[in-house]
Amino acid sequence: MKKLEIIIRPEKLEEVKELVNSKGVFGMTVSMVSGCGLQKGRKEIYRGTEININLLPKIKVEMVVKDGAVEDLIEGIVKVTKTGQIGDGKIFIYNVEDAIKIRTGERGDSAL
Amino acid sequence: MKKLEIIIRPEKLEEVKELVNSKGVFGMTVSMVSGCGLQKGRKEIYRGTEININLLPKIKVEMVVKDGAVEDLIEGIVKVTKTGQIGDGKIFIYNVEDAIKIRTGERGDSAL
Amino acid sequence: MKKLEIIIRPEKLEEVKELVNSKGVFGMTVSMVSGCGLQKGRKEIYRGTEININLLPKIKVEMVVKDGAVEDLIEGIVKVTKTGQIGDGKIFIYNVEDAIKIRTGERGDSAL
Amino acid sequence: MKKNFMVLLAIMMIVLIPSAVFAADEPTAASNAVAINTVWTLIAAFLVFLMHAGFTCVEAGFTQAKNTVNIIMKNFMTVAIGVIAFYFIGFGFMFGDDVLGIIGNKGFALIGTEGMDFGIPLHAYWFFQAVFAATCATIVSGAMAERTKFAAYLLFTVFVCSITYPIIGHWIWGGGWLSKLGFIDFAGSTAVHAVGGFSALVGASMVGARIGKYSPSGKVNAIPGHSIPLGAIGVLLLWFGWFGFNPGSTISGTTPDIASIAVTTLLAGSAATISSMLFSWIKYKKPDISLTLNGCLAGLVAITAGCSAVTPNGAIIIGLLAGVLMIYAVEFFDKVVKIDDPVGAISVHGICGGFGTIMVGFFAKDGGVFYGGGFAKLGIQTLGFAASAAFAVIMAFVIFGVLKAAMGLRVSDEEQREGLDIGEHGIQAYTNISASENFVELEL
Amino acid sequence: MKKNFMVLLAIMMIVLIPSAVFAADEPTAASNAVAINTVWTLIAAFLVFLMHAGFTCVEAGFTQAKNTVNIIMKNFMTVAIGVIAFYFIGFGFMFGDDVLGIIGNKGFALIGTEGMDFGIPLHAYWFFQAVFAATCATIVSGAMAERTKFAAYLLFTVFVCSITYPIIGHWIWGGGWLSKLGFIDFAGSTAVHAVGGFSALVGASMVGARIGKYSPSGKVNAIPGHSIPLGAIGVLLLWFGWFGFNPGSTISGTTPDIASIAVTTLLAGSAATISSMLFSWIKYKKPDISLTLNGCLAGLVAITAGCSAVTPNGAIIIGLLAGVLMIYAVEFFDKVVKIDDPVGAISVHGICGGFGTIMVGFFAKDGGVFYGGGFAKLGIQTLGFAASAAFAVIMAFVIFGVLKAAMGLRVSDEEQREGLDIGEHGIQAYTNISASENFVELEL
Amino acid sequence: MKKNFMVLLAIMMIVLIPSAVFAADEPTAASNAVAINTVWTLIAAFLVFLMHAGFTCVEAGFTQAKNTVNIIMKNFMTVAIGVIAFYFIGFGFMFGDDVLGIIGNKGFALIGTEGMDFGIPLHAYWFFQAVFAATCATIVSGAMAERTKFAAYLLFTVFVCSITYPIIGHWIWGGGWLSKLGFIDFAGSTAVHAVGGFSALVGASMVGARIGKYSPSGKVNAIPGHSIPLGAIGVLLLWFGWFGFNPGSTISGTTPDIASIAVTTLLAGSAATISSMLFSWIKYKKPDISLTLNGCLAGLVAITAGCSAVTPNGAIIIGLLAGVLMIYAVEFFDKVVKIDDPVGAISVHGICGGFGTIMVGFFAKDGGVFYGGGFAKLGIQTLGFAASAAFAVIMAFVIFGVLKAAMGLRVSDEEQREGLDIGEHGIQAYTNISASENFVELEL
Ligand SMILES: Nc1ncnc2c1ncn2[C@@H]1O[C@H](COP(=O)(O)OP(=O)(O)O)[C@@H](O)[C@H]1O
């Protein structure tokens, strides 16, 4: 099992959800995060004083999937989330040692 | 060291905290997330138009523990968080390569 | 590639950002979390009734970096975030199997 | 309000002319006096209307975010339903010709009102009374918040504004038996607040506590409200509205009483704010904002009965006591009798309403115990409060009993956990993210 | 407002003395009557002013958090710009001497106002009219929210408050052709609300829908507002302000009409609240708070034309119908014509404004169809509404057309996605964390 | 307010009868005039009361979420403490018989007030003055927000409302030396706003800047407020309340001045809103909402002194200038003298209060420089402002100095970082999640 940790622009979440559904993956966990990278934020002015906003809103999608599903998913996600502008985000891949489905107690791949 | 990443229903957090305390684990990090899985959300109507709410509020609890503590904790957590209804959540287990306690600089198991 | 997962006091975020910039690391993802550990929270009183607040606000910083950069970063981060009081936080290190930069499709170290 | 015969007589003496003589031709001193009284009463009524915004904010702020839509809907519908119920039914029971000292008999839908004379045009008087009526019901919504079925609450409102409140109002202000006894409840510590508060007591106890309020072990848990700023804005709007509620209850702008009533209202509210802040500071080590805000309301509720009868110093003392009494009352209901009242409505309106009514017996410049008036007035005040509260309790018991049997008062535990906003209204109060072409709704 | 000649005559008959006779020496009945009228008009105007807070809250609550600063700025600037534009230009067009029944010709910057007599001091009259004027423009901001350029909106406001509204206002209240025909629009269902609503219709359709509102496939998506409590506070403030808007439009506190107008306003709002709640409950299975809040406003808009002309029962019926009509209108614009109106301004103000104006033809006690008055009044009401709406549409078309050509109406898609707060004002409405020596700003 | 002898004389000439003659029997023109004045003054006072809600919202919105409970408590307690302090002490110093032009000597706790005549019932006059008094102290809370000890602030409030404000108020409105000189400060640009603003200047500099406001390197950091909507609602409520503050200061509803004062107040606020928006747009590239909201207040503060003395055009010019001046003042205090004022209170109330007072010397229709009146008036205006500001500064210096020595003004750095809500009140303003049987409190 692998975990895909996908950092995307907020407005791309809906498309990722649709893609993922179409690939037969059902579970995912989403959170609101802030990020910076090459995209360096922007300057704002508040009451005449500059503020550097260097963390921009992003969405993090976490998905634990079977080993075999990884490559296909990555390809699909890159396709729907890419705009070509900096700030598009990243996908990180981790190994997952085990998974437990609380409702049933199942473990391993069948817990997904 | 292993990390348990536990996705639960929001109302189960308090019980998890109590359980974990009773097992002698002290550290954990909690965040608000949204998730979907088999539980598919619900339809709402706003001003006459349907909205699909397919991400439901969940709580993510992260806990880094010694290798030996994993199985016992899993068992306990499943017990307190299981309702048998879909939407109960998952536990994912990851390997942690190292841990540092910032206050003391200690590393490894003694940093937990 | 390794992921550093750094739990710190909220007021230390700015210093971590500066440090990390100075080390030539550009990407990071930040989220608001709540945590407990040795620091056990506090008691509050609401309308005459006690409440135990045992989850305190923390900031989680996630940074995926090249293997070689890890130790130097840890040292720097510990230096700027340490106050010596309990509640300073932890750094956890995970292995990252792969990374993809969505904008370009690059993978591995060059995706960071 | 007609209050009692004496006030009525006084007003009539001042006016001395039928209200129909409203500047038909050239203005006269008499027609101008009617105009001043009308303008005053209407503006006061507008301020009372705004109290509904105050109640909405207080109750929403002091409850959880997941029930915010529901509590707002309850408060908002209370105005609408209360006004319509009072129009078709309540006003007639309250101000129609007296039947046996108990109930009025005409004026339903403003029909048959010829000959009714309130010193100002009937519509102005009716308007003031109508916005008043709805405040009584709205008190109940706060005490029953976060677990009561929406439909059940709405039906209860219909009954309170049609029957309970108008009947007690008739006793006190409509020429009924209490007004004949000389019972003083100038702007409604009993008629509005205690009636609301004691109805709330019955409602809150019949619907049961919120899940999690009382642990099986008997431990009492706090469930903090989700927005203190909302609660504070609400209290300030209520205080503002109270300057319509109390001074406006003269139904006359040509009496200097309006000024002294404004003064007692201001002083009592201020004194209670200070005493509850200090007392919470001493008792719980830190000045508690939620009790201080409640304390202010407690003082205002307490002065409402006697605002025209006591001195400024009397108002300050009543306020100081009410602020402290309320804190004890909150603890008592919360921890001893274990009736779950999320916003403290029973203590603020019920207990302090009763307290304020009885204090008139002590502090009335004219006839109070402390002014050498003996105990007669005190007796009447106590009787009036007790009878009204008892009637409110009985009525609430009957109405909620029937509703409970017919449809149930309480939402399912699952709905309660998820929040009544989703369960009853299918929407949440706050939406955090919403971006992108294909609309994103995150449930955070 | 001068309303029409008859009302004007009536006021003058009552006053009978030039307003200059304002208690120069000793007060007289006549000078007191002027004082009462002045006090009443000013206080009513203050309440109308507060409606701007109401609009601000409603529009902010019903749109997304990322556009909150922008919508607040629009509403806030509308007051300021509207007042100044009305001072220099609008008032003169509206209330100057009539030219061909179409436009006024003096009183710009309050110059040349000698001889103008409104029964109360000129400044009091002007003040009331000025705060009124800005409400008309503010309606448009809601319908065009979340995608319109700030500068373009501001310029539009200048024109509406200088030209569109004053000219139509002249027709109806300033002695123009509609007032000569006997058109009844007491407090402005047409002059204010329909004019605002139909301008909004043009604006919303010319600026186009928000990204994501209509999927390429034609699917209609909902974009929920970010804060229901804000929206609800706004509606309650608006309702409160409406008691200045309608009863204050008498410009006289010495007429008993102020009371009956307050009553019809209260009843129509309540009835519409109830009907829209029930209808949304039936239609969508749950009582929808956002439609209920809109429903209340729909009832208030609808009664505004006839508030002094209909009976309480008439007001209730008009309110009940408006509450339901508004829901159909919202669906119609949202799903059939696909004009994206985030807050429902077109339906509430445009449609229900027209509906209320026409209903006067049926429900006017004096001359309405249902009171045996035949169809003459109905015809005039329909004509008056149609002419005003048509003129508003044309003006909006011209003004927005020029602005679109000159500077564009719509922000870039990128700015819209990120939110207009950042794009237009460089700041966000809510800041969640901020701690530490080196200031932390998290964009969460 | 008594303002000065001339106004007092004028009022007495109008009234001509002791205020006791308040419709004892049949209403007369004289008794009606008193009633109109009383009704007007009370309603104006109610609006002034609501300004406390405005201040609360503005100060809470423009500061950080972690200090929201604290700032609300400060504003709320200011009303309560201010009123009680003014009752027992302040009123006597302000309006008792004049002693050497400096201080009043009776009327404490409303004792010994026989023979005091303000043209309206004493209680009405007192009420208006009492709600006024508290506004002065509340200005200070904003400038010292986010780092000041709660207890120290409360004690300061007691002194301001008992001593500082009443003494200066006596000079200006109570028959003291400035009123004898003919100093014009109609509704308190100096007496209320500059006194508050200059006290705030001392307080903010003595308590020191918030952690993180100024980096060791000298860099100035911005610390954005947590809720713009709250701030905007606050400004609109303040503007609404200002229509009580300025026109109500006539203490008379029978003078046409109430209308022209309302007009100047509306125009100055609007003009300042526009000028500050445009100026921030030019200077910082985008229209800044927080400066625009402050700009509106700056214009209102500036017109307060001369609202009855200048023309509408004069009001517009004063407003335009104040809007721009305020922005320079904010920059000056923020970046040059480095006094940390989170809400801009010093600039808005202190600087624009002084500016407005002095502008009367130029723009007064009667005696202003621009109306050929020479420089005498200008001199008196400048003197009056300077003397009052100096006295306020000295008093603040003494009071805060003593408090600092006795108990400290500033909370610990740790408390400041965590937020004063937890430190001083043990509770947070917003609670996000709360669910389940065993109550869950997430500190997010
Ligand atoms: N090394 C990293 N570790 C963790 N998160 C990262 C890292 N690099 C980028 N991110 C996340 O990805 C987001 C997009 O990265 P950015 O460099 O701005 O754009 P791009 O990847 O398109 O060049 C960042 O805002 C951050 O949340």
Ligand SMILES: Nc1ncnc2c1ncn2[C@@H]1O[C@H](COP(=O)(O)OP(=O)(O)O)[C@@H](O)[C@H]1O
């Ligand atoms: N494959 C997955 N990867 C990440 N998170 C998941 C995955 N599957 C489920 N989850 C998380 O667990 C929650 C519960 O899952 P769900 O399938 O609805 O219930 P159950 O596990 O009881 O069948 C989801 O809301 C989601 O947050």
Ligand SMILES: Nc1ncnc2c1ncn2[C@@H]1O[C@H](COP(=O)(O)OP(=O)(O)O)[C@@H](O)[C@H]1O
């Ligand atoms: N074992 C753990 N697993 C996950 N998070 C932890 C763990 N231990 C500590 N944390 C996080 O680190 C924070 C600080 O830990 P704490 O024990 O309070 O302080 P310290 O590490 O200085 O002794 C906690 O609030 C929690 O968020």
